[in-house]
Amino acid sequence: MSASSSCMSSSPVPESHAWVRTSAHTAFLTVDNPSAMTLEGTNTYVIGDLGESFPPEPGAPKPRAVVVDPGPADQGHAEAIAAAVDVALIVVTHWHQDHVGNVPALHDLTGAPVRAWDRELCIGAGRLQDEEVLKDVSVEISVWHSPGHTADSICLSIFDDGMILTGDTILGRGTTMLDYPDGDLEDYLDTLRVFKDEPGFTVLPAHGPHGEFLEEACERLLDHRLNRIHDLRRRLKASDDDLGPSASSLAEDIYADVPEEVRGPAVKTLKAQLAYLMDIGEIAGFTD
Known part of the structure; x- marks a missing residue:
């Protein structure tokens, strides 16, 4: 951004x-x-x-x-x-x-x-x-x-x-x-x-x-990020799209109510989550 x-x-x-x-x-x-x-x-x-x-x-x-x-x-x-x-x-x-x-x-x-x-x-x-x-x-x-x-x-x-x-x-x-x-x-x-x-x-x-x-902030943010990853895994499993999911399709579902001015940054964060799952071998890749 x-x-x-x-x-x-x-x-x-x-x-x-x-x-x-x-x-x-x-x-x-x-x-x-x-x-x-x-x-x-x-x-x-x-x-x-x-x-x-x-x-x-x-x-x-x-x-x-x-x-x-x-x-x-x-x-x-x-x-x-x-x-x-x-x-x-x-x-x-x-x-x-x-x-x-x-x-x-x-x-x-x-x-x-x-x-x-x-x-x-x-x-x-x-x-x-x-x-x-x-x-x-x-x-x-x-x-x-x-x-x-x-x-x-x-x-x-x-x-x-x-x-x-x-x-x-x-x-x-x-x-x-x-x-x-x-x-x-x-x-x-x-x-x-x-x-x-x-x-x-x-x-x-x-x-x-x-x-x-600082310690409390880190605990809060770690819990938030790990919960988001857990939610993303659940969504991918439910959609049978855990091999090469589309970031834009996922974003339409996850961020349906997010204001347009923050939609782009939200999608970037979603892509970072998908890249993380790819790096640890849980998905083969993802598309835009």
């Missing part, structure tokens, strides 16, 4: 967005890009020594910070970020446009380097590495490669605060789509199982409300 994120539910849209303080070293500002796929919008995070009062008053010194996911192209949002922090580094959690579209504007305003898992998204700096510790600001930030939603997805943890920025790997509400063929169900399940064994973190998602405990 090139221009939006990944949750398949709608929500009320706030009249205005303001900075939300989430811990001693983190805060976020939500972009005004609400939709059924992005929930209230994309949450752009800043990480650094933010002080007791954030954002700073006009004319006051700005804290030095790492900016995560500048959002879709929105000059006003880029200017609001640059007004609040001295940008040391820009990091993107994955390649979708609702996360990277504003990178050029923020880079032009601040001159800050840009890092991502995908080398092509980087500007003036090298690509991120799994288990790398970023030391661009006063608090250490650990990088976790977390494929599944996309192949290049990463998460960032701040051990000092017990926070983890999960991008679209774990949303604040609902479930993420798997952007097949770039997204992969087996990778996603592996990512959730790794994170499930990392208790003590609170989730800061790129979309939706923050505050869920």
Whole structure:
């Protein structure tokens, strides 16, 4: 999916967005890009020594910070970020446009380097590495490669605060789509199982409300995904179409009541499920 994120539910849209303080070293500002796929919008995070009062008053010194996911192209949002922090580094959690579209504007305003898992998204700096510790600001930030939603997805943890920025790997509400063929169900399940064994973190998602405990989120999402696979197996068996099923035919049945705006992402996730069943030898293949 090139221009939006990944949750398949709608929500009320706030009249205005303001900075939300989430811990001693983190805060976020939500972009005004609400939709059924992005929930209230994309949450752009800043990480650094933010002080007791954030954002700073006009004319006051700005804290030095790492900016995560500048959002879709929105000059006003880029200017609001640059007004609040001295940008040391820009990091993107994955390649979708609702996360990277504003990178050029923020880079032009601040001159800050840009890092991502995908080398092509980087500007003036090298690509991120799994288990790398970023030391661009006063608090250490650990990088976790977390494929599944996309192949290049990463998460960032701040051990000092017990926070983890999960991008679209774990949303604040609902479930993420798997952007097949770039997204992969087996990778996603592996990512959730790794994170499930990392208790003590609170989730800061790129979309939706923050505050869920990481372990509980992973248990919830693992149960959801495994239940979906069980349901798909049942449907295939009932239809006698478990050798080379048609994704579009299955989608017409499974997603008959799904709004058109999320039908495409839903079908991509379905294809990721079928690819998973093919990889483990339960079906021979599938067609579009």
